[in-house]
Amino acid sequence: MNIVEIKQTLIGKPFPTSREIHERLDKIRALAIFASDPISSNAYATEAIMSVLIVLGSGALPMTLPLATAVAILVLMVVFSYIQTILHYPDGGGAYTVAKDNLGKYPSLLAGAALLTDYVLTVSVSISAGVRAVTSAVPQLFEYRVIIALLAIGFITWINLRGVRESGTIFALPTYAFVGGVMLTIIIGLMRYLGWLGAAPLPVFDEAVPATTSLAGFAYVWLLLRAFAGGCTALTGIEAISNGVKAFQPPEAKNAAKTMVVMGIMAMSLFMGITFLSTHMHLTPIEHGESILSQMTRQISGRSILYFWVQTFTALILFLAANTGYQDFPRLSSFLAKDGFMPRWMQNRGDRLVYSSGILVLAAVASLIVIIFQANEIAMLPLYALGVMLSFTLSQIGMSRLMRKISHLKPGETVNTSVTTIHYERGWRWKKTVNIAGAIITGLVFIILMATKFIDGAWIIALAIPALVFTFAKINTHYQVVAQTLSTRDFSEEHLVDVANVVIIPIADVHQGTLRAIQYARRIATDVRAVCIATSPEVRERIERRWARFPRLTEGIDLVIIDYDYRDILTPLVDYIKTVNEKEFPGWLITVVIPEFIPVERYAQILHNQTANILRRRLRSTEEVIIIDVPYHIPSSD
């Protein structure tokens, strides 16, 4: 089985490019693929608010509901804004494209860098959280958590390499199972709360202690802001669809927008339902203990099948939230690569029409983070959600700019921006207001997150994002230089450099390999010189003797033997080649023919001197030398 067959067995037969349209996602699959991250936030978002408020004592916990409502309103604003983005930028690209079109190069790179860091963290955090769910159940596995996390990354990578439709099918079940289970729990809970189930009223704990610390003024506001910021983890992943518009079946933008609406409603129903019930049930967050969602489900449904259903699919959806990163990272990378800010090969689609390089890069970086943080997602959390907030802010500012442009248009007028087409539309004023409000709030959340978590790890992101922006800019400069250098705009055929009629063949001995090289050299030039570095008189004598045995082939060929009292034969060889180039043929291309053994068994290569390879590397920097490998195959020794 050769490498091509292995690859095909693993990821399936290649799809032709024309099949791309068939690989698009219907709305059911798309929702499962893009929504696993935002929906999975419900496993912890309510608790994230509560665990800040608990500092004030359990009497402060009822504040959770208004804060969660504020978060939900923010989410709806963001969803609204992204629906606008989708409709105005139907080719996809989200915050990066919006910023590029409305704010310029560096803001767009900032948005791109922020999102990429966050996508990588989505994978690392989600996988680690999933592994924690597994090791909580089976503590013996705790010491293998890093390996388990890496295997999980490997699995998700593999599924994604097989193609987006296929991964959509596989990931649909856990997402819908989680939504269904939690939804059912909330409905039963509400019915019991309203007394519709008569006999069994909700258990209410009245142990609530009044706030022991009576914080006032700034400290109190700061704490509320932090609780609010904690709840904003519910926002992560919401922008996914705006990047992936092109993954939808046509009409892409419409389908994407519809899916976005359904996702927003679904995620916020769960969030508000969980928050309402858990505050009215007077649940208290327990550090390192049972989660709020678990407490709620257990008290509502008892230790029923429903409880285990919700628990199981909570663990699974936390794992699968990683998949959102696999949708977003490769796609956004491909946008950046297309614009020349990331390596060009990241825009190539693989055999199964997914951005394979991006998927593999994501898997590698996420694995590295898992290893560095030892699969401890608690340690990663301070780094998380920062990027997404920054990109929200930039995206909303960008959209408000776009709305301003639109405000200048008259009915029926159409204008092309750098990446899209806009025309007059009604309601730009309130759309713009929503965008500005959204920008201010998400910007504020970004500042709060950065300030409160800076020393815990957010500083890494504060360094990483500018470093990425710098790298993008460097890469772009390189591609510009390449384009300029290769450009044929002002190029005419007279500018071509001349090729000298000379070939140099370094030889160490006269054997069938060198004879073949000499024969090849004769074929392409008349001035052929075989160069041998003689490290001892015996070497000189042996070469001369063997050379004489092939008079017909060697006739007219210079045999240059250079005596040399050191072992590093490459130095005089390179010197000779450079001298010929500089003294005899300055400005011309000269040719070096290197005889090279190629053993059939690849590993046998290490048994041979790497002279040919090293010579090639040393001559790379010399612009005017063309290197020809004349291979001589060594059969298997079995």
Place this chain on the structure above:
Amino acid sequence: MNIVEIKQTLIGKPFPTSREIHERLDKIRALAIFASDPISSNAYATEAIMSVLIVLGSGALPMTLPLATAVAILVLMVVFSYIQTILHYPDGGGAYTVAKDNLGKYPSLLAGAALLTDYVLTVSVSISAGVRAVTSAVPQLFEYRVIIALLAIGFITWINLRGVRESGTIFALPTYAFVGGVMLTIIIGLMRYLGWLGAAPLPVFDEAVPATTSLAGFAYVWLLLRAFAGGCTALTGIEAISNGVKAFQPPEAKNAAKTMVVMGIMAMSLFMGITFLSTHMHLTPIEHGESILSQMTRQISGRSILYFWVQTFTALILFLAANTGYQDFPRLSSFLAKDGFMPRWMQNRGDRLVYSSGILVLAAVASLIVIIFQANEIAMLPLYALGVMLSFTLSQIGMSRLMRKISHLKPGETVNTSVTTIHYERGWRWKKTVNIAGAIITGLVFIILMATKFIDGAWIIALAIPALVFTFAKINTHYQVVAQTLSTRDFSEEHLVDVANVVIIPIADVHQGTLRAIQYARRIATDVRAVCIATSPEVRERIERRWARFPRLTEGIDLVIIDYDYRDILTPLVDYIKTVNEKEFPGWLITVVIPEFIPVERYAQILHNQTANILRRRLRSTEEVIIIDVPYHIPSSD
């Protein structure tokens, strides 16, 4: 500073080959370099016997002296045997050469493999023991022991890469300081024992408890054998000089033999002195406690300068014993490489006339072992000394065979064996007897070591040595195939394959790089074909349009555009090339010219498709394709 300058700063300017004779060692340096391992054994050899005997109670400890005497006699026999080896094999090679000349291929490979494993362990064990001495003094360093050990290996590697004379100078001081210090201690001890120092008789402890376990018969003999085997650690490193004859100044063999004698006398004086005093002082080995040598020195000299001198240089010589491995491993590897059993490049001397590749391979393998065993030399000890005993046995059997050959000669008669010249000599009978006795005893010690330490780790050696022998044989087969394939013995110029007048140029676009490649191709052939894989109609259209812009250059050149509905463009390209080769020019050499970008900044390479590299790799297996890289340099983007 480029790489050549960095290298020269680190290891010094290259020596010319003719300087080799000046790099040879005088006897003072040679003794220091080769003897650090056997002499350092005195730090633990006596204790190794005692710690077995103590099982029988401290009453059994006086048995140490007769056992040590037996070890000393064995050492002298081995020294005698190796002096014979040196005189009969003045080109060096020790057990490997002796076995090769007298016992055949596989016994010699066995000896070679056994010695190589032991040399690697010499380094790992010595360094780890030295690190233990350091961490005993400064326990805070314990958690950094692996790093310290690796740094120490790095240091010794560096010194050895600088050249053998230089390392001889650096390593002479600790060796002679250790010998001097211990010798002085022994002399003072003996004088006090004999009462010559009058006032201060030796402290004698009479707490000796009679043997509690009265073992009898086989068990008792087995215990004595194990104690004897323990003492045989004193033999490690003794063969070093026989390998390194060529490192001596001329007359090499004579100087080497003299050094061997001095080394044997020195090592055995220390060994017998330490054993005599420590048994007569009734010292008792303390597990994980103060060593016998330290106890003895302390009681004889008090906590004087002498005591600290001996302690300091004990630690240092344990470190430096590693250096013996650095002398032996690269040299023996070079012998094996010369005979085609190890990679040929291991016989090359580096800039400073040492076997640099061998030194680096040794450093790498020893570091790996240190990492695996976490610098715990106690865990490594069961693997140690096995190889050396096996090689002693083989060497002695070989020498006894040689003596038999000599016994058939008449006075004045001279015969060439495969590697040396022998002639009649007197005394062959008793020399042969010594050899046979030596072979039996060292063979026995090997069996005892293997049997008693098998489950503790000796099994690793029992697997490693045959695996090495197998590898040597495989490598040799490969080189034989290479030699046969390249041989010009039955080769005449008619056998050369023909070169077809055709060049294929894969192109992705028409730019200055491809234009240069086309121009080069025109220069070397008239049938030139530019092949483009068009993955979309736009690609086809763009290529055709740009192609038309250079009518003079492209005139007469076929532009082959292949439409392809997948992204993996290499497959149709390779198919096209193979078809041309097989259908149009079967049995001829055809040429592929690949335009390649070479960015000045090396790291920028990853920004480009690796198409050229991958294509080269895919075509490697095709025997009849010659690949020409036409480089196009991309300037720096700074």
